[in-house]
Amino acid sequence: MVVGIVSYGACIPRYRISSEDIARVWGQNPPLIGKQLGVFSKSVPSSDEDVVTLAVEAARTAMRRSPVAGDMVNAVYVGSESHPYAVKPTAGIVAEAIGATPNLTAADFEFACKAGTAAMQSCMGLVGSGMMDYGMAIGADTSQGAPGDALEYSASAGAAAILVGKKNLIATIEHTCSYTTDTPDFWRREGQIYPQHGGRFTGAPAYFKHILACGRDLMKAVSTGPGDYKYAIFHQPNGKFPLRVAEELGFKPEQVRPGLLAPEIGNTYSAAVPLGLAAVLDIAVPGDRIFVTAYGSGAGSDAFDITVVEAINSMDRTGPSAVRSMIERKVMIDYATYAKLRGKITMGGASR
Amino acid sequence: MSGLAGVRFWRETKSRYNLTGNRCGVCGTVFFPPRPVCTRCHRESIGRMEEHKLKGTGEVLTWTFVHEPRPGFEIQVPYILAMVRLDEGPALLAQMVDCGPGEVRIGTRVHSVFRKIGEEGKSGVIYYGYKFVPD
Numbered sequence A: 001m002v003v004g005i006v007s008y009g010a011c012i013p014r015y016r017i018s019s020e021d022i023a024r025v026w027g028q029n030p031p032l033i034g035k036q037l038g039v040f041s042k043s044v045p046s047s048d049e050d051v052v053t054l055a056v057e058a059a060r061t062a063m064r065r066s067p068v069a070g071d072m073v074n075a076v077y078v079g080s081e082s083h084p085y086a087v088k089p090t091a092g093i094v095a096e097a098i099g100a101t102p103n104l105t106a107a108d109f110e111f112a113c114k115a116g117t118a119a120m121q122s123c124m125g126l127v128g129s130g131m132m133d134y135g136m137a138i139g140a141d142t143s144q145g146a147p148g149d150a151l152e153y154s155a156s157a158g159a160a161a162i163l164v165g166k167k168n169l170i171a172t173i174e175h176t177c178s179y180t181t182d183t184p185d186f187w188r189r190e191g192q193i194y195p196q197h198g199g200r201f202t203g204a205p206a207y208f209k210h211i212l213a214c215g216r217d218l219m220k221a222v223s224t225g226p227g228d229y230k231y232a233i234f235h236q237p238n239g240k241f242p243l244r245v246a247e248e249l250g251f252k253p254e255q256v257r258p259g260l261l262a263p264e265i266g267n268t269y270s271a272a273v274p275l276g277l278a279a280v281l282d283i284a285v286p287g288d289r290i291f292v293t294a295y296g297s298g299a300g301s302d303a304f305d306i307t308v309v310e311a312i313n314s315m316d317r318t319g320p321s322a323v324r325s326m327i328e329r330k331v332m333i334d335y336a337t338y339a340k341l342r343g344k345i346t347m348g349g350a351s352r
Numbered sequence B: 001m002s003g004l005a006g007v008r009f010w011r012e013t014k015s016r017y018n019l020t021g022n023r024c025g026v027c028g029t030v031f032f033p034p035r036p037v038c039t040r041c042h043r044e045s046i047g048r049m050e051e052h053k054l055k056g057t058g059e060v061l062t063w064t065f066v067h068e069p070r071p072g073f074e075i076q077v078p079y080i081l082a083m084v085r086l087d088e089g090p091a092l093l094a095q096m097v098d099c100g101p102g103e104v105r106i107g108t109r110v111h112s113v114f115r116k117i118g119e120e121g122k123s124g125v126i127y128y129g130y131k132f133v134p135d
């Protein structure tokens, strides 16, 4: 049973703050911080944007570019760690906004930064088993790092939606596999605004171990090597880790760079890999093979082996909905505006 | 928090989320928000009003800066409120976002985006709906 990608869409907020501006506020070395992290600016959601609005915009673009009508979508799954409600699904609101209600199943997924790819796998299973025709998998986040914390330089916002099906495919997904453990590298307890992380513990035993194992499992399963892929997309908590893990797996920087958005928009968490995939699909040609490995703290990796097919040529991938256009259509803001937009300013009684 | 305002908003979800209006089956006039009868055809249009989804594209008829916000909009001050003429005909009042005063003029082409409209405090329901951005 061939399962694949029918359509996709992305959403990146328009505002950006530079790493230099954040570093200046906290007395850090402004030019050095950006270079150390490989993140020079990050996207900032407006005060009226959240995971729901970003997910809806991404999903609407995916629907508009596909031949699929809203009521043909049988599942909407939204992966995020910043759902606006603790109880009340983002997925139901998205389903309503794309005209998919009421005859569908919907749920919110959570697995740190890989909830979006977990949603993709669920859609693949349901479509592949013949239980449904089309499923919408979305990764979306508006994540926050505590003021002054290292995470503040990277935690950003974005969304990407992948419409999974077995007809009208622009790309086939040949294989997917996962690698999951119980690792306390990063967490946020219920009711807390900002996450905690295990400092250096987030590198080798977490990000690198899981991506390396999962990525190698995938290539073993489909008998490929790094040279078989035109593009490689990795989770991107910063601009450095993806290039390092790629090198360890045997990929070259030019395979990674087209899907590496963290230097310009930061770490979009659950949206990071789906957005990287969207950026690559924007420029891919039929026959291109794409290697994808997501990572979520806690911890686990999901890997995908994707091949672009002929029909991608008839999809409109240019204009304002292209990931590149969204990255370039930016407005830089200062730390004061950022603090206001992100709710870091406490209003008087007026803000309730 | 009582859910009454939430219930009222919820009834209008279809038009607020998806700009769903209606269209007179007699003369073709499009209405937003949807009307029970056509303002031109009156009784003749009864039973002939059809649901009609608007594209969300149009142009600015007029706009203003808001410095004295209504409750819940304090953090967004100053913001732009515009009267937008949709391409299908109806005009509506909506907030303009992601733009500064230099980017909005009478005649500016705009399209709708899905945004947070408001919320019933930090523990209440969140309202979503359309706002507009310049093309």
Ligand SMILES: [Zn+2]
Binding pocket: B024, B025, B026, B027, B028, B029, B038, B039, B040, B041, B042, B045
């Ligand atoms: Zn009429």
